[in-house]
Amino acid sequence: MIEINNLHKSFGSLEVLKGIDLHVEKGQAVVVIGPSGSGKTTFLRCLNILETPTAGTVTIDDHKADFSKPLPKKQITEFRKQSAMVFQHYNLFPHMTALENVMEGPVTVQKISKEAARKKAEELLAKVGLKEKMNEYPFQLSGGQQQRVGIARALALEPKVMLFDEPTSALDPELVGEVLQVMKDLALEGMTMVVVTHEMRFAKGVADEVLFMDEGRIVERGTPKDIFENPKEERTQQFLSLIQKADTI
Amino acid sequence: MMKFHRNGLAKMYLNSIFTNPERLERLLDIAQSSFLPLLEGAIQYTIPLTLISFTIGLMLATLTALARISTVKLFQNIARIYVSIIRGTPLLVQLSILFYGLPTVGITLEPFTAAILGFSLNVGAYASEVIRAAILSIPKGQWEAANTIGMSYSQSLKRIILPQASRVSIPPLSNTFISLVKDTSLASFILVTEMFRRAQEIAAFNYEFLLLYAQAGLIYWVLCFLLSLVQGRLEHRFDRYVSRA
Numbered sequence: 478m479i480e481i482n483n484l485h486k487s488f489g490s491l492e493v494l495k496g497i498d499l500h501v502e503k504g505q506a507v508v509v510i511g512p513s514g515s516g517k518t519t520f521l522r523c524l525n526i527l528e529t530p531t532a533g534t535v536t537i538d539d540h541k542a543d544f545s546k547p548l549p550k551k552q553i554t555e556f557r558k559q560s561a562m563v564f565q566h567y568n569l570f571p572h573m574t575a576l577e578n579v580m581e582g583p584v585t586v587q588k589i590s591k592e593a594a595r596k597k598a599e600e601l602l603a604k605v606g607l608k609e610k611m612n613e614y615p616f617q618l619s620g621g622q623q624q625r626v627g628i629a630r631a632l633a634l635e636p637k638v639m640l641f642d643e644p645t646s647a648l649d650p651e652l653v654g655e656v657l658q659v660m661k662d663l664a665l666e667g668m669t670m671v672v673v674t675h676e677m678r679f680a681k682g683v684a685d686e687v688l689f690m691d692e693g694r695i696v697e698r699g700t701p702k703d704i705f706e707n708p709k710e711e712r713t714q715q716f717l718s719l720i721q722k723a724d725t726i
Numbered sequence: 727m728m729k730f731h732r733n734g735l736a737k738m739y740l741n742s743i744f745t746n747p748e749r750l751e752r753l754l755d756i757a758q759s760s761f762l763p764l765l766e767g768a769i770q771y772t773i774p775l776t777l778i779s780f781t782i783g784l785m786l787a788t789l790t791a792l793a794r795i796s797t798v799k800l801f802q803n804i805a806r807i808y809v810s811i812i813r814g815t816p817l818l819v820q821l822s823i824l825f826y827g828l829p830t831v832g833i834t835l836e837p838f839t840a841a842i843l844g845f846s847l848n849v850g851a852y853a854s855e856v857i858r859a860a861i862l863s864i865p866k867g868q869w870e871a872a873n874t875i876g877m878s879y880s881q882s883l884k885r886i887i888l889p890q891a892s893r894v895s896i897p898p899l900s901n902t903f904i905s906l907v908k909d910t911s912l913a914s915f916i917l918v919t920e921m922f923r924r925a926q927e928i929a930a931f932n933y934e935f936l937l938l939y940a941q942a943g944l945i946y947w948v949l950c951f952l953l954s955l956v957q958g959r960l961e962h963r964f965d966r967y968v969s970r971a
């Protein structure tokens with residue numbers, strides 16, 4: 478479903494991604510972990526071309542983007558439709574209700590009728606447990622509810638891949654569970670997803686593969702069991718002991 | 727000395743009104759008979775000038791703001807020069823060039839046309855700075871969220887960014903609008919018979935300058951007051967989606 482070859486990204490002279498290769502099967506959930514500044518967000522954003530990679534290729538389903546040359550706008554738009562991003566800070570549209578947020582993509586981008594879009598949006602909001610909140614504005618929702626609307630909005634376009642960038646790290650601890658549950662359901666339904674998160678329990682329970690990223694490279698990869706219980710690389714061990722320590726404080 | 731002299735005059739003016747019933751009656755007569763022509767000037771010219779110029783000006787301002795934030799250097803520079811020229815020269819000079827200057831190069835404009843053109847260009851420049859700032863104040867995440875659901879630049883702008891930017895711009899744009907109402911009095915200078923020019927004409931005839939200019943001022947004030955009420959309503963409407971906490 479996803480095929481990434483030698484992906485590079487620099488901001489000016491700062492090289493943030495130093496050649497990433499990755500292959501994700503349809504229906505797999507991949508969790509990316511790594512220290513702050515290692516390039517996790519940049520990596521996800523490159524898959525949605527929110528950042529334009531400096532070199533390399535990304536193929537999602539049968540859409541291939543080769544970043545060795547500038548891409549035409551149209552191809553970028555087309556490529557973006559293959560995946561959808563869920564942001565750390567939700568980025569809901571504040572001037573639209575929950576329902577309107579979810580309807581926006583189908584109506585404006587896919588040009589499907591308002592009624593059909595509304596029906597679909599209602600279903601999606603019901604799926605993330607927010608049917609009663611559909612007419613509320615984002616400011617009237619809790620962080621966890623906002624993030625679930627964010628997930629419904631991303632799903633509304635029926636992307637082939639869902640990208641999550643620390644979807645729970647801005648949430649109060651008691652709201653993390655409800656968002657992870659929605660993500661877990663998605664994974665069980667067979668959605669292909671790439672998730673940047675430090676929620677170990679989620680990674681252990683849901684991920685097919687865990688990647689440890691450091692300084693713009695994938696340093697180690699394996700099953701959750703391999704990575705969490707038996708990490709081979711020293712940097713992985715250091716990082717894991719750090720976050721485990723933080724967990725027990 | 728000067729001050730005493732002025733006070734003396736003021737006293738004389740008031741005295742003449744209150745101690746001389748004929749004088750008072752004459753003033754009331756003039757006030758009454760000039761009210762309708764002034765109001766007519768407002769309805770025929772002041773208000774249309776304001777509304778038309780503001781509408782054209784806003785469109786121009788949006789285009790200019792977009793040019794300023796575009797990545798095309800040429801657009802940026804054209805917009806920058808336009809704004810700089812309009813903001814750096816007096817409105818009266820701009821109107822004079824349009825009406826009295828352009829005929830020299832063979833372009834003759836009707837007074838009303840010249841006024842519309844001048845005021846639109848003026849609003850376009852000032853409001854473009856407001857709109858630009860409002861667009862830039864919308865968090866980058868909003869553009870990204872729009873992009874990630876597949877929206878093009880123009881769709882993002884129309885559906886996501888501008889609606890939010892308009893909320894931010896209402897107070898400063900209302901200022902521009904209210905200034906415009908008052909600035910239309912400058913059209914008197916290029917022979918548009920709007921409200922202030924009527925006041926001048928009537929006063930030139932009966933010499934009651936204080937009365938007529940005060941009357942015109944009062945009508946401007948009422949117009950601006952009504953506008954500030956509209957502004958309040960608009961702000962309230964746009965605030966429905968932000969927390970009032």
Ligand SMILES: Nc1ncnc2c1ncn2[C@@H]1O[C@H](COP(=O)(O)OP(=O)(O)OP(=O)(O)O)[C@@H](O)[C@H]1O
Binds near residue numbers: 488493511513515516
């Ligand atoms: N737009 C940008 N311009 C310049 N540098 C950037 C930009 N975005 C990210 N960087 C730099 O790239 C590096 C990687 O950033 P990135 O946000 O991808 O890290 P991260 O792994 O997601 O970190 P965190 O865990 O803190 O979210 C950092 O050094 C950051 O400063």
Ligand SMILES: [Mg+2]
Binds near residue numbers: 518
């Ligand atoms: Mg990050």
